[in-house]
Amino acid sequence: xxxxxxxxxFEFCFSTFPLELSEVCHEIQRLRLELGPLIVQCLLRKIxxxxxxxxxxxxxxxxxxxxxxxxxxxxxxxxxxxLRVRPVAEKCRYAIKRYITLPRSQYTADSLESAVSLLPxxxxxxxxxxxxxxxxxxxxxxxxxxxxxxxxxxxxxxxxNEARGYKYLFIDGTGVRLQDVVxxxxxxxxxxxxxxxxxxxxxxxxKEPVEVIGRWLSSSSWEEIACETYKRIDxxxxxxxxxxxxxxxxxxxxRPWMRFQxxxxxxxxxxxxxxxxxxxxxxxxxxxxxxxxxxxVFNYAVKENLESLKPEDxxxxxxxxxxSESDLLELKQAMEKKGYKKTAVYIENLSNPLLxxxxxxxxxxxxxxxxxxxxxxxxxxxxxRVRSIGKRWSDGGVLRIVDLIINKTFPGYDWDTFWNQMxxxxxxxxGYILAxx
Numbered sequence: 001x002x003x004x005x006x007x008x009x010f011e012f013c014f015s016t017f018p019l020e021l022s023e024v025c026h027e028i029q030r031l032r033l034e035l036g037p038l039i040v041q042c043l044l045r046k047i048x049x050x051x052x053x054x055x056x057x058x059x060x061x062x063x064x065x066x067x068x069x070x071x072x073x074x075x076x077x078x079x080x081x082x083l084r085v086r087p088v089a090e091k092c093r094y095a096i097k098r099y100i101t102l103p104r105s106q107y108t109a110d111s112l113e114s115a116v117s118l119l120p121x122x123x124x125x126x127x128x129x130x131x132x133x134x135x136x137x138x139x140x141x142x143x144x145x146x147x148x149x150x151x152x153x154x155x156x157x158x159x160x161n162e163a164r165g166y167k168y169l170f171i172d173g174t175g176v177r178l179q180d181v182v183x184x185x186x187x188x189x190x191x192x193x194x195x196x197x198x199x200x201x202x203x204x205x206x207k208e209p210v211e212v213i214g215r216w217l218s219s220s221s222w223e224e225i226a227c228e229t230y231k232r233i234d235x236x237x238x239x240x241x242x243x244x245x246x247x248x249x250x251x252x253x254x255r256p257w258m259r260f261q262x263x264x265x266x267x268x269x270x271x272x273x274x275x276x277x278x279x280x281x282x283x284x285x286x287x288x289x290x291x292x293x294x295x296x297v298f299n300y301a302v303k304e305n306l307e308s309l310k311p312e313d314x315x316x317x318x319x320x321x322x323x324s325e326s327d328l329l330e331l332k333q334a335m336e337k338k339g340y341k342k343t344a345v346y347i348e349n350l351s352n353p354l355l356x357x358x359x360x361x362x363x364x365x366x367x368x369x370x371x372x373x374x375x376x377x378x379x380x381x382x383x384x385r386v387r388s389i390g391k392r393w394s395d396g397g398v399l400r401i402v403d404l405i406i407n408k409t410f411p412g413y414d415w416d417t418f419w420n421q422m423x424x425x426x427x428x429x430x431g432y433i434l435a436x437x
Contacts, residue, residue, distance in 0.1 A: 004046045005434075006039055033136045036075030048083055048096050055098060061085040064092055069102065074110040076136030107139045107147075109423040115144050117415065120381065120405040123389050148400055154422050155403035166202035166233045170210065170372050171243040171253065173198040174383045178217075179392040195219070197386060197398060199379060200229050202238075206369065209411035210378075215402050217395055222252035229253070240360075242369050244270065245350070259360060262353040263372040264301035268293045274346040278339075288343070292331060297324040297355055301370040306357070311365060321358045325351065381405050 010031070052058055064084040071078050083095045094102070103109070115131035115138045122130065124141045131138030139147065178195040181188055196218035201210045213232055216225050240259040243249045244266035254260055271292055275285040300306050300320070309317065328351040335344035357370045372379075382405060386398055393401075407418045 002050070004043060004050075006042050006046070008035065008039070033076050037073075037078040040073075040075065040078050041080060044080060044082070044096060044100065047099050051095050051099055052083070052085075055095075057087050057090070057098075058085060058095065061087040061095075067094075071103070071106055071108055072111045072137040072139065073108045074113065074135055074137070105143075107143060111135075111137050112139060112144070112147055112423075113419055115139055116148060116404070117408060117419075119144075119148065119401065120385060120408045148404070149396070151422055152396065152400050152403075155400060155407065163232065164234050164237060165204045166211075166213075166237055167205065167239045168203045168369055169213075169229075169238050169241045169253065169258075170201040170203075170369070171199070171241070171246075171249050172201075172372050172379055173218075173246060174379065174387065176217075176386045176398055177392050178398070179394060192392065197382060197402065198222075198225060199382070200225065202233060206367070211412055212406050212410060215399060215406075217398065219395065222248040226252040240356075240368050242372055244372060245353070250353075259356050259368070260353045261356040261369065262350055263370075264298060264354065265371045267350055267354055268298065271343065271346060271350075274343040275340070277342045280340065280343075288331075288335075292347075295324050295327045295331075296320040297358060300358065303367075303370070306361070306367045306370065309361065309367070314362065314365075317358060317362060321355060321362065324355060324358070328354070378410060381409060 012027075062085065064086055066081050067084055069080045069082055071080070084092055085095045086092045114135050115127045118127035118130055124145050128138055128141045128144050138144075173196045176195050176197045177192065179190060179192050181190050183189075198216045198218065198220070200213040200215075202213050203210045213229055214225070216228075220228075235255055236257075238255070238258055240261055241250070241253050242261045242263060243253075244263045250260055268289060272285055272289060275288060280288070297320075300309075300317070328347060332344050332347040332351070335341075335347060357368050360366070360368050382402055385401060385405060386393060390398075390401065407413045408415055
């Protein structure tokens with residue numbers, strides 16, 4: 001092991017007293033941004049001197065000139081002045097070539113992390129700008145986009161070998177605006193279309209974190225998604241499927257031994273779409289929504305209320321189950337009488353799977369998921385990023401940003417571990433602070 005010592009002297013001038021502590025810290029922060037590149041330059045110069053004196057291949061080498069190289073690093077913009085030499089019977093090269101490997105790009109791997117880690121929350125342009133503001137350096141928007149595209153294969157971290165033990169399956173989707181470039185004759189034409197981002201989550205227990213099993217676009221049918229999902233996890237372990245009731249999900253994912261639960265939150269929120277399609281005025285729509293939400297089943301769909309149930313509550317819950325069934329039937333019939341056919345069909349299709357969790361509790365006394373709220377809390381990040389911040393996406397682009405969000409924000413994923421997998425460090429360099437004098 002070779003050791004090089006670099007000494008740094010500081011001088012601080014104070015114009016007046018007393019000072020705010022924040023003023024001192026701010027000034028040292030500014031110096032830290034300047035100090036990093038200076039230490040790199042100094043350290044490389046010492047390594048360069050060591051190479052010239054100890055590298056046998058440089059004995060008798062002709063000194064050519066000094067070449068300036070500039071790199072964007074996590075320390076900020078770092079300018080280097082590197083000695084070039086011409087060894088005997090060799091091409092001209094840097095004297096430190098056998099000691100330090102210089103990247104071909106002006107952006108070193110460490111300079112990308114801050115910008116890439118901001119992408120789940122900001123646009124490519126803003127991530128680039130904020131990275132430069134925070135660290136003093138960062139890739140341009142186009143460079144950031146290109147490098148993330150290169151990392152696409154590393155980003156996808158979903159199960160691939162039929163993972164065991166998942167009991168609860170959650171499925172959701174959100175609209176996304178897509179774009180593509182196609183050839184029409186001799187011209188390239190940009191086409192725009194509406195698509196859907198489809199997500200499958202699962203958990204091993206109610207108190208275990210929800211994990212992402214996969215993400216797809218609507219170009220993949222629910223049958224194809226179900227087939228791929230059950231290659232990644234063992235369908236025989238699944239006890240319950242919870243979803244918002246989108247057409248095609250139940251037929252694709254359900255197996256004879258599973259329970260099907262309609263998300264109670266989506267149930268009373270989504271009825272307004274059927275009411276709107278039936279041409280009902282807003283005041284009456286709100287009244288019918290309130291009537292639906294007043295049905296007893298929604299009171300016990302709240303996790304805290306369901307968990308508080310005790311064996312002696314069995315008779316009460318049995319009565320509430322019957323009343324919920326009766327109220328749903330009455331509401332459906334009322335909609336039919338008023339000619340609200342779409343709303344009547346919606347309530348009819350909703351009634352049975354909405355009550356699954358109550359029947360399950362009466363059967364074995366244990367509570368089960370009633371909503372998609374657990375994944376929904378994280379799913380809102382996807383919606384905001386792909387629908388509000390990013391307006392148009394290619395198929396690959398939207399999947400890459402979703403994978404970034406998963407690795408950055410989801411429980412069970414560690415960003416530092418993920419980043420080290422993309423750009424592994426061998427810990428061959430260790431620095432120590434010997435003294436502050």
